[in-house]
Amino acid sequence: MPETASAPRHPDVFRPRPATEDDIPLLLGLVRDLAIYENLLEHVKADETGFGKWLFRDKKAEAILGEVNGVAVGYALFYTTFSTFLGLPGLYLEDLFIRPESRGKGYGTMLLREVARIMCERGYGRLEWSCLDWNTPAREFYRSLGAERLEEWTTYRLTGTGADALAGRTGNG
Numbered sequence: 001m002p003e004t005a006s007a008p009r010h011p012d013v014f015r016p017r018p019a020t021e022d023d024i025p026l027l028l029g030l031v032r033d034l035a036i037y038e039n040l041l042e043h044v045k046a047d048e049t050g051f052g053k054w055l056f057r058d059k060k061a062e063a064i065l066g067e068v069n070g071v072a073v074g075y076a077l078f079y080t081t082f083s084t085f086l087g088l089p090g091l092y093l094e095d096l097f098i099r100p101e102s103r104g105k106g107y108g109t110m111l112l113r114e115v116a117r118i119m120c121e122r123g124y125g126r127l128e129w130s131c132l133d134w135n136t137p138a139r140e141f142y143r144s145l146g147a148e149r150l151e152e153w154t155t156y157r158l159t160g161t162g163a164d165a166l167a168g169r170t171g172n173g
Helices: 021-037 048-057 105-123 138-146 159-166
Strands: 014-020 062-068 071-083 090-098 126-130
Touching: 014 105, 021 048, 021 071, 021 090, 021 126, 021 138, 062 105, 090 105, 105 126
Parallel strands: 090 126
Antiparallel strands: 014 062, 062 071, 071 090
């Protein structure tokens, strides 16, 4: 059978890169996509002003975009923690998200590998994250990477009026 004259197919090229302030709208879109996947969209309050301040000016967190042929397919967002037992800083992975149509191609592994590389390069002691109990695909993915599930730990959260009450604050003041 003769070959066709069609152009040769070039393999997709995945590249992780640090997010910049210009990427804020893109990051917020990916955060919303994650929230939709997790059925938590009504909880998303993040906006461009907050991301600009906390991620880029005050540098309280960092984000990496995963791109395929220059198009964002996912992101990882993380920040520094500290382990008193290790006596070392660590990284907490707040979000790891790959758009559904791009899953199963190794992009999540490559993004997580980049975060682990950053952790090791900085001399930090550990990388931790949480995963929703119902998210079986993510739990299986993490297990396949050798991540340890910490069964004996329970996450607690204090926000809004509960945090205000504990801090002795009332109303908006």
